[in-house]
Amino acid sequence: MASEFIYQLTDIAQEDFDNMIRYMLENLCNHQAAVTFADDIEHALENLCEFPFKGPHVDNPYLFVKDVRRLVVRQYIIYYSVNAEKKIITIIRIRHSLQDQNSLLGKDAK
Numbered sequence: 190m191a192s193e194f195i196y197q198l199t200d201i202a203q204e205d206f207d208n209m210i211r212y213m214l215e216n217l218c219n220h221q222a223a224v225t226f227a228d229d230i231e232h233a234l235e236n237l238c239e240f241p242f243k244g245p246h247v248d249n250p251y252l253f254v255k256d257v258r259r260l261v262v263r264q265y266i267i268y269y270s271v272n273a274e275k276k277i278i279t280i281i282r283i284r285h286s287l288q289d290q291n292s293l294l295g296k297d298a299k
Contacts, residue, residue, distance in 0.1 A: 192235075192238035192239050193276050194238040194241050194271075194277065195238060195276065195277060195278070196237060196238055196269075196277070196278040196279075196280055197277060197278070197279055197280065198280045199279060199280060199281055199282075201281070201282060202280040202281060202282055202283050205282055205283040205284060206230065206283050209226060209265075209285070210223050210226065210227060213226060226265075229262050229263060229265075230262060230267070230283065233260060233262040233267060234267070234278075234280065237260060237267075237269070237278055241271045241273075241278050242258070242271060243260070244258035244259050244260040244267075244269065245258060245259065246258055247259050247268065256270055256271075257269070257270050257281060258270065258271065261286070264285060264286045264287070265283060265284065265285055265286065266282075266284050266285075266286055267280060267282075267283050268280070268281040268282040268283075269281055
């Protein structure tokens with residue numbers, strides 16, 4: 190069954206994704222980890238299109254975007270917002286869970 194929702198990555202979310210892949214390939218020299226990561230994220234985003242409201246709201250006073258949700262995929266966190274009217278899920282950031290999440294989502298975030 191095709192979902193009514195589609196997802197789009199912000200430029201910074203795409204940069205997050207690309208940087209993680211690059212790190213796995215260049216620093217860890219682990220091609221399989223990069224492939225697994227990409228597959229897991231792709232599967233999670235496709236599933237999110239089927240169930241866009243499944244992630245809990247993020248309670249963070251420093252958020253520059255309101256009504257943000259999060260989805261945990263292994264040790265990574267996908268931050269996203271849902272526009273129910275337009276049927277669009279905007280992927281705001283994709284980050285490793287060990288990173289300081291407040292600094293990544295706040296008004297001073299890149």
